[in-house]
Amino acid sequence: MPAERWSYQATVEMNDEQFLLWQALLEHRTGMQISTQRKSFLETSLTIRMREIGCTDYDTYYEKLMSGLVGEVEWATLVDRLTVQETSFFRHQHSFDLVRNYCRKLYEKQGRKHIELWSxxxxxxxxxxxxAMVMDDLVKDFPGKRYYGITATDISLPALAKARDGVFSVRKLERIPEKFRQRYFEPVERGRSRVVARLKDRVCFAQINVLGLGEAPVQNVDIVFCQNLLIYFQRWRKQDIVTKLADRLAPGGMMVLGVGEVIDWHRPDLERVQYEDTLAYVKRNHS
Ligand SMILES: C[S@@+](CC[C@H](N)C(=O)[O-])C[C@H]1O[C@@H](n2cnc3c(N)ncnc32)[C@H](O)[C@@H]1O
Known part of the structure; x- marks a missing residue:
């Protein structure tokens, strides 16, 4: 049936067997768990994508995803549709305050010249x-003497492309303190603003799947910032991932997670940070 005619039909219903198969695929490749309550989200997202490429049933589409290079290319598009990319500037203010205070301490008390962060x-x-805004604002107190770099990673290539572009609707900038908005954004067209080059140049974007952290070339990071990602994962997987993230911390580095995102997790070389409404750990200098 031609894609145009088919596109007027309702979402294709998925049987239990198919649901289990798709659930397992997503869990295996992204870590994300699609609960039964989110089955209709899965059906809608897959149906929309299948319509776009003229594919009429889940089994054929599944086979396509499994078929070599074509499958890999298709997977890159699909994973973007299935992951939740809700985000905002300064989403959890206390966590950013903590990063600011901690980095000030590293620069001032420990004489650090360069700080490396990972989002x-x-x-x-x-x-x-x-x-980057927090760090740029901080280093301006030490002109030409203190530096920082940010690595920012995600599984979704389309999300990373938007991030690299650095253009946002002005509505999205509302949460940014006025002085930062003035300093770090420039209007590009009606209703849209771009991050200034001074900030953009400090952020390096790359695709990394947290299920493959073992191979990730990121090491000795001073601040690991990971929020609203682990919430979709099973408990054992969360613990495995935070353990691997903690491995990437430099001695004295801090890992900032989302409040309540990990429970019953400890490591002897990490100390819980006591800071209002945050979940963070510092790696001891000598374990
Ligand atoms: C809800 S957003 C959170 C964004 C940001 N950290 C925040 O708190 O506003 C979750 C992000 O995690 C990404 N993601 C999901 N599974 C992933 C995986 N296995 N590896 C890396 N990133 C993943 C999604 O693509 C999405 O951009």
Whole structure:
């Protein structure tokens, strides 16, 4: 049936067997768990994508995803549709305050010249650019003497492309403090603004799947910032991922997670940070 005619039909219903197959595929490749309550989200997202490429049933589409290079290319598009990319600038203010205070301490008390930060699951860039604003504002107190760099990673290539672009609707900028908005954004067209080059140049975007952290070339990071990503994962997987993230921390580095995102997790070389409404750990200098 031609795609145009088919596109007027309702979402294709998925049987239990198919649901289990798709659930397993997503869990295996992204870590994300699609609960039964979110079955209709899965059906709608898949149906929309299948219509776009003229595919009429789930089994044929599944086979396409499994078929070599074509499958890999298609997967890159699909994963973007199935992951939740909701984000905002300064989404959790206390966590950014904590990063600011901690980095000030590293620069002032420990004489650090350079600080390396990692935004894990950075979506369309609001989180790493928020970190960049905090850091740029901090280093301006030490002109030419203190530096920082940010690595920002995500599984979704389309999200990373938007992040690299650094253009946002002015509505999205509302949460940014006025002085930062003035300093770090320039209007590009009606209703849209771009992050200034000074910030953009400090952020390096790359695709990293947190299920493959073992191979990720990121090491000795001073701040690992990972929020609203682990919430979709099973408990054992969360613990496995935070353990691997903690491995990437430099001695004295801090990992900032979302409040309540990980429970019953400890490591002898990490100390819980006591800071209002945050979940963070510092790696001891000597374990
Ligand atoms: C809800 S957003 C959170 C964005 C940002 N951290 C925040 O708190 O606003 C979750 C992000 O995690 C990404 N993600 C999902 N599974 C992933 C995986 N296995 N590896 C890396 N990123 C993943 C999604 O593409 C999405 O951009």
């Amino acid at each position: 894990v699951g950075c979506a369309t860039g609001e989180e790493p650019y928020s970190l």
